[in-house]
Amino acid sequence: MSESPDRRASDRRRRNRIIAVGAAVVVLAVGVTAAGVISGAEGDDSATRTSASGTAAPASASPTPTRPAPTLTPTPTAVPTFDKAARSIDDPTSIWVVSDKLRPLNPVDYEPADLVDVPVAHTWDPVLRQEASDAVVVMFQAVSDEAGLALASNSAYRSYSTQQSVYDSDVASLGQEGADLSTARPGFSEHQTGLAMDIGAASGACSLNQCFADTPEGQWLAANAYRFGFLLRYPADKVPVTGFEFEPWHYRYIGVDLATEMHSTGVTTLEEFFGLPAAPDYG
Template structure:
């Protein structure tokens, strides 16, 4: 763990229970300032959960188990249906997406919306972009106003997920709001963040993010 003092919200919480550096750890903090190390990392236990999966991308087993439970709860509690739009992306597929984004929209846009290769949470297998079924506002800001987007924002923590890029934390995370992007961090950490009202990993662990 970094040799800094625990932020107030983390006092009494075992910050060393999992690594924030190891890409295989559910607490890993990956952002523009903290690349996946080693940069060619590939998760060992990628699976395809039995849910609608638009781009057929796998995710870590732990992520999948929690995601299936979350989708089932959304259906049972609010009669909502969800799909996976994207999940695990390798270093090389992230590079293709980033370069295509630059070609289509320019560098500034690409850096606001798409992680540079080696700096995407999607490479860890813990990040999932979630959509509504039937499709509505896929990968768009208005997803946050759909019933699915609202339900996920309110309930994802119960399943160990974090709404990773909140609209009011762009300077902290380095990313524009992405109401569709959820990051598996495990129940212990998600419950703590919810309880103390901290909405970013950067603030909770006292780590850099936005540039």
């Protein structure tokens, strides 16, 4: 059965409309795609222009590394040094004066101007220079308070003439060689400075004998005398330096600062501390 002319015409019109609509859709899709490409290209170009002009900061930047603060080297602290030139070792009025067999007092008949009686227990009336006397009083009280011991003075200041008598007596009994080992000649004696004292136990035990070193009083003095400014002047192991035999009873006042320095450094003679020649014999 054949279609009528009107039916065929209607079908052709419907197909034409479908084709036209499809073409329009295709054209629209192509236009949208092209617009997107152009827009994207313009965006990239804009970003490129902005970057090239330098007017926009980059999206992100690498952080600047933080450097550690420099470590400061501390300035070394100066170590205080003892001033060995603070006082004279030649002037007989100085509490640091060094008198030995090579160093006579100048003048040889020197007599201190500030001698005073020392108010402590004694065998013979003790006289010393004021500063040394004050230190002795404090030390004698300390040994009583700290150790329950009692000290006494056996000898202190001796004038030139008194020292001459003592020396002559020892020469008569010991001979000159023996006397020179135990007793200073006049003008060379520490006793003449008014700064030296022969100290013993108040009981008299081992008085002016080397066994005094083994008594409680002698041991206390050996360990503590420096605290009060005194030096055991003639140690047992320094006879070749001082020229005198061991006298554990002979203490010389040199002041707390020097006595403490010598105690701290372990130097036991004035000759060695001040760099003086050993004085085993008279020059």
